[in-house]
Amino acid sequence: MLPQQIAAAAIALLSVICLSALPAHAQDDKRVDYRQALMSAVGANMKAVATIYRGRLANHKNINAHGQQLKIAADLVEAAFRDKVQTPNSQSKPEIWSEWEKFVEITNAFRDASETLANVKKTDDLKEVGLAVKAVGKSCAACHQLYRVKKN
Secondary structure, three states, X not given: OOHHHXXXXXXXXXXXXXXXXXXXXXXXXXXXXXXXXXXXXXXXXXXXXXXXXXXXXXXXXXXXXXXXXXXXXXXXXXXXXXXXXXXXXOOEOOHXXXXXXXXXXXXHHHHHHXXXXXXXXXXXXXXXXXHHXXXXXXXXXXHHHHHEOOOO
């Protein structure tokens, strides 16, 4: 092969490699976007529950619905983080994947606490609701302390 042909082949190979990497990177960005949207849904439901609980609002029966939505989100967390994807926009620490079993244990605690909140019988009972809300919050805090990059 002539040097010009080798150079052309190398450029072609590099082009293929570079172009094939672009869709993977874009897909990684979308995976992180999805995880962040999922976590935003969790935050929105927790905020709604806290607003009802702290304000002693009349729509306290909605606490169960928010608990159900938290449980649904909790069921999605493990799969959302299964693939190790980190981008500059990601707020996930690499320890999620190096401590996968512990991460799953914490997400299971979140799921169980959310299910308890979804099944609170007396949503007007501040003590019962308070215990369930506290358990969900504790599971969120445990995960964030270990696996979320601190916000500046």
